[in-house]
Amino acid sequence: MGKQHHAEIGEFLASRRARITPDRVGLPVYDAAKRRVPGLRRQEVATLAGLSVDYYTQIERGKVNGISEAVLDAIARALQLDEAERSHLFDLHRSATTSPQRPRPRRTKTIRPMVQRLVDSMTVPAFVRNARHDFVCGNQLAYAFYSPLYPDPLHPDPGQPVNFVRFCFLDPRARDFYPDWEWMADSAVNLLRTDAGRDPYDRGISDLVGELSTRSEEFRVRWAKHNVRLHYTGTKTFHHPVVGDITVTYETMPLPADPGLVLTIYSPEPGTASADAMTLLATWAATHLGETALAADDQAERSPSQRPEQ
Numbered sequence: 001m002g003k004q005h006h007a008e009i010g011e012f013l014a015s016r017r018a019r020i021t022p023d024r025v026g027l028p029v030y031d032a033a034k035r036r037v038p039g040l041r042r043q044e045v046a047t048l049a050g051l052s053v054d055y056y057t058q059i060e061r062g063k064v065n066g067i068s069e070a071v072l073d074a075i076a077r078a079l080q081l082d083e084a085e086r087s088h089l090f091d092l093h094r095s096a097t098t099s100p101q102r103p104r105p106r107r108t109k110t111i112r113p114m115v116q117r118l119v120d121s122m123t124v125p126a127f128v129r130n131a132r133h134d135f136v137c138g139n140q141l142a143y144a145f146y147s148p149l150y151p152d153p154l155h156p157d158p159g160q161p162v163n164f165v166r167f168c169f170l171d172p173r174a175r176d177f178y179p180d181w182e183w184m185a186d187s188a189v190n191l192l193r194t195d196a197g198r199d200p201y202d203r204g205i206s207d208l209v210g211e212l213s214t215r216s217e218e219f220r221v222r223w224a225k226h227n228v229r230l231h232y233t234g235t236k237t238f239h240h241p242v243v244g245d246i247t248v249t250y251e252t253m254p255l256p257a258d259p260g261l262v263l264t265i266y267s268p269e270p271g272t273a274s275a276d277a278m279t280l281l282a283t284w285a286a287t288h289l290g291e292t293a294l295a296a297d298d299q300a301e302r303s304p305s306q307r308p309e310q
Contacts (some may be wrong), residue, residue: 006062008200009092013060015226016079017045025080040079048078064096084194088228091197111137115255118263124278125248125266128255131195132204133188134161136261141278144285145266148177148241154288165192165208169216179239189222190229197228199260236266242284243277 018039022028027044040048046056051074059067059075072093076086111128116137119126125145127138135146143156149167150156165188168174168181178184196205212219237247248266255261268274 006064006096008197009064009089009096010060010062012089012092012226013045013075013079016081016085017042020080025078045075045078049074051075062096064093067093084228084230087230088194088197092200095197095200111261112258115258115261115263122265123282124268126263128261128263129164130204130262131199131202131260132208133164133192133195135164136161140285140289141282142266144242144281144289145238145240147289148173153241156289163208164188165212165219169212169219176239176241179237179245184236185218186222186227187229187231189219190227191231193223193226194228194230240277240281243281245274246277246281247272247274248278 018037020039022040022044025040025044025048027040027048042057042060043053046053049056049071051071056075059071069090072089076089079085081089115128119128119137119139119142122139123141125139125142127142127146128136130136135149137158138146143158146162147153147156149162149164149171150160168178168185168188174184175181192205192209196202196209199205209223213223231252233249233251235247235249237245239245246268248268250267251265253263253265255263268278
């Protein structure tokens, strides 16, 4: 068990108590001018959780072996953690107290044909991402929707996965594609932090975090905040270079048979300008991406013996 995973708990708890003021939890403040922390002191968290100061201090220092779920629940209540934050705290504790040599769920490396048939059968953008937020597979409309993420938007290559978080922070086109870039950037980091907490030994995630922390100040600042969130349903707005602004409702569903993979579906509200834009995008996809797919299939079918002699 690496010290880094123990430290993660302390950093997370410190970031949570820093955002809560004493008056928010009903504690009196006798001399606000002398307070040296922006939020709660360790002593105050310990009091709210019904723990001794020494015990809570040891927890923030990463000494978490032997801590019960009841203690974690008490700390979560004291810090007013939401569902995502509470789940993240328990994920961090499990990671810090479990040996990496113990069996963990197998991470899916290939897409099962059934999953590909599922996304292909949908008439709206449907795609699958992994825990490090790579676009793993999708239907034709999903590739058209996310064509700006590819070096050649007219010819997105399914064999070269793109990464949503890397695009958001390292590609200048992202600020056009995401009209509310600040919100999207926050969301991308918070989701990645959540997935990292579930499996801190995932080398792909740690490599991505290292790369982005080195190359993007915007990412580095957000990552240091330790914010997390759950991502099941909601609304997003994009600015697609072909069809303009398009607002969609999304649903995300983990694939239990494929640990680490998440299916996402986008659908605009019927009868809206976004629905018209989606129809136009489908036409564009059938014209441009369909021609590309046919050309690729034709090339693959022509073996060296079938090609004309030079």
